[in-house]
Amino acid sequence: MWGIVDKIPIEIKSFWWKYATSEEWVLSDINFSVREGEFVVITGPTGAGKTTLCLTMAGLIPYHYNGTLKGRVYVFGKDTTTLGSSDMASLVGIVFQDPESQFLTMSVEDEIAFGLENLALPLEDMRERVYEAARLVKVEDLLERAPYELSGGQKQRVAIAAALAMKPKVLVLDEPTGQLDPIGKEEVVNVLQSLKKQGITIIVVEHILEELAPFTDRLVVMNGGRILYDGDFRGFFKDAEEVFKSGVPSPQVVELTLLLRRELKKELEIPITLEEAEQMLNKLIPVKKFVQ
Known part of the structure; x- marks a missing residue:
């Protein structure tokens, strides 16, 4: 649906x-890239620069914010300073923490279609995109509702649908569950997992x-x-001291x-899911079967 582009989706070089x-x-010497179809989680304490990095990847910095920059940001091989907003x-596409701050219309259908109006698409194409995006995030039964009447989770799914309707190659979300x-x-979380299966970056x-x-x-x-660390989950949480320092x-x-490691003085592999933790505990404390 979104197509394959033979270039690196996001590449940031020595960016300040x-x-x-x-x-x-706010950002210092950022070197970072994302491959096609990857699902990347960025985390860190408040004030770490995460939101600013999101704005940078979406091209909102430097066009919509005044400041000083050094370095380059490339989106599919194109310097973002040479690309227009459209x-x-x-x-x-970018989705922010507060979905209501992005709402501009009185119905879910109009909200999802809002960005498409600037593309001068035929009406039938717009309707198709709106329904496809709504279906992807499971809000197709809410199209006639007012966004402000929805639950928090429904509002955020509508905001994601509005971004998806533009058919971006990359979707950036800034604390969507915050x-x-x-x-x-x-x-x-269920929507994000479903979108990953669709191959969206x-x-x-x-x-x-834990959920992601x-x-x-x-x-x-x-x-x-x-950026303090860039790798897999297990690799980061292996070092308890570094985790503590990171906040x-x-x-x-x-x-x-980590508690069991200290108490048992054993080198245990770090689990990242409840299922893996259960398997680890079963090995440490075998379940005995009693036969009457």
Whole structure:
């Protein structure tokens, strides 16, 4: 549906950025790339520069923000400073933490279609895109509803659908579950997992690592405007001291394993899912079967 482009979707080279209102660099010497079809999670403490990195990848920096930059950002081989807003929107879609801040219309259908109106598409093509995006995030039965009447999870799924309707090659989400209750978080996580299966390149800033770990290809950890780690989940959580320094909250299964390592003085492999943790515990504490 989104097609295959024989170039690296996102490539950032020695990128520095500071806002006009700041004396400090918000991003410092960022070198980062994303491959086609990857699902990348970016995490880190508040103020690490994660949102600014999202804005940079979506091309909103530097066009919509005043500041100073060094380095280059390439989207499918094109320097973002040479691309217009409509070109960027067709390449990278972005979804923010607060879905209501993105709503501009009075119905879900109109909200999903809003960005398409600037593309001068035939009406039938617009309708097809709206329904396809709604179906992908499972809001096709909400098209006649007002966005403001929906639950938090439904609102965020509508915001994702609005981005998908533009058929971007890359989807960037900045803490999409940050304001949601557990049910809403589960809805959004399920949508993200489904979109990964569609082969869409996804970059998501999040703190709910435990839920995303099973289908995440790479974990990127930021702090102080720099990338501290870029690799798989297990690799990062192997070093308890480095995890503590990063300010990143560990998933509960990781905390349990690190505790068992200290208490048992055994080198245990870090689990990243509940199923893996259960298997580890069963090996440590074999279940005895009693026969009457």
